[in-house]
Amino acid sequence: MSRRALTLLLAGFLVLALGLTGAFRPVPYVVLSPGPTENTIGEVDKKPVISIKGRQTYPTTGALSLVTVAYQGGPAANIDLLTALRGWLDPTVAVVPQETIFAPDRTQKEVEEENTVEMTSSQDSATAAALTELKITFRAFVQVASTEKGMPADGKLQKGDEINSVDGKAAKDVTVVANTVKTHKPGESVAFNVTRGKEKVDITVPTVAGPEGQTLVGVKMQTGYEFPFDVDINVGDVGGPSAGLMFSLGILDKLTPGELTGGKKIAGTGTINPGGEVGAIGGIAQKMVGAKDSGATIFLTPAGNCAEATKAVPDGLRLVRADTLHDAVQALDALRTGKGNVPACEAG
Incomplete structure (x- = not known):
């Protein structure tokens, strides 16, 4: 082999080695992907997601599913460049700077603990909102x-x-x-x-x-x-406040005769306060993909997420705008009966 050929071969090996080394170097990004969905009027691990004791409940059908976002990466488990590149090429996931999920002064454990607290708080707010809608005092x-x-x-x-x-x-x-x-x-x-x-x-x-x-x-x-009766919500290790709207709807469906869904598979997202106001959330694109994959055809969307959602909505998924819990209930009534207005998300 000539000296020139040997030099080129060695240079090629060096470039390949450097490339492989760089591909597995940690990078400060987080990959967001569609997470699991849970039917709030169904079961998780053979236990009802929503259990109500001390008050009459009614049968339900269909699905009122909360949606989640799974993440890969974080301060305690950085992803490598190759994983980030795969994410950038996948339209169903998002690759975002680490600091958008984990503030520089917060550890991954602190963020996860806060998500757990927010989930518990959202369950209380969801119960309060449902009871307020039903005019039940607490x-x-x-x-x-x-x-x-x-x-x-x-x-x-x-x-x-x-x-x-x-x-x-x-x-x-x-x-x-x-x-x-x-x-x-x-x-x-x-x-x-x-x-x-x-x-x-x-x-x-x-x-x-x-x-x-x-x-x-x-x-x-x-x-x-x-509260005047017990409402217990079981969703495993799901965290954060974004399931509030769907918890409220699940509680409402169990406490009222008839079927809120009309037998349809409905998913949605949104924070909720005790007064029933629905707030915007993050990861809307990934949550819509998760909803579609679960078989949902209707997706209840906070007004604050509508502009972003309309740009990424999967085929076959209908976006219904939900400003408040009351609006969401009325929209579901209209979908079930074919009468009344169903507010749609509009592009920004």
Whole structure:
């Protein structure tokens, strides 16, 4: 072999080796793909997704499926360049910068734990929204979710405390409590009255200045609920708040006679608040693919996602806009009966 041929051969091997090495180098991206769907009026592992005790329920048919997005990658398990390239070539997945899913100051475990908390909170909000739609009364209250280590509230307020009042003002909601704390100057104290167990306790908590000068005590709050009957939701390790709308519809369908779906396979997504307002979510393109793959023909879409959804909707999947839980119920009634308006998503 000539020296020139040998040089070219060695150079080729070097380029190939460098290429292979580069292909398996970790890159700061996350691959988003269609995740599993779960029928909220069906079962998971032979257990009902939604179980209701203490109230009459009715038979259901069809499907009201929540949809999810699976991700590959993250700070604890970076993907390689080859995986990212395959994702860029696949129209059913998205490859996004890692920081869009995992903030630089958050670990993967912290994000997953937050998703679990958001899922639990969304289930409570979904139950509250369904009962509000059905005009069934329940009690809502402000509850301590956690305290920040090293902050004034740590060791004074406890997880699960029900906040009755702050500075003598009734704690009607989380905003009232937060705004009352903000009226203080850093260094002043805030007077809380809480129910802990079966006792009412008065607690004085000093304040400190936050990084932007705001007044803080270091407590995270959430809305707690006392419902007139038990609603238990079982979805395994699914996290995040985006299944709220479908949980509410599943609860409604079980609590009312007749069939909300008309026997159709319906999927959808959207956060929900106790008042029934539906909010936008992420990963809409992947969720629509998952819905279509599950056999759904109707996809309930938050208004805030309509513009993006219309650009990526799979063939055979009809988009129905859902601004509120009430709107979604009316749209399903219209689809089932053939009477009334079915709001459609419009391109942005």
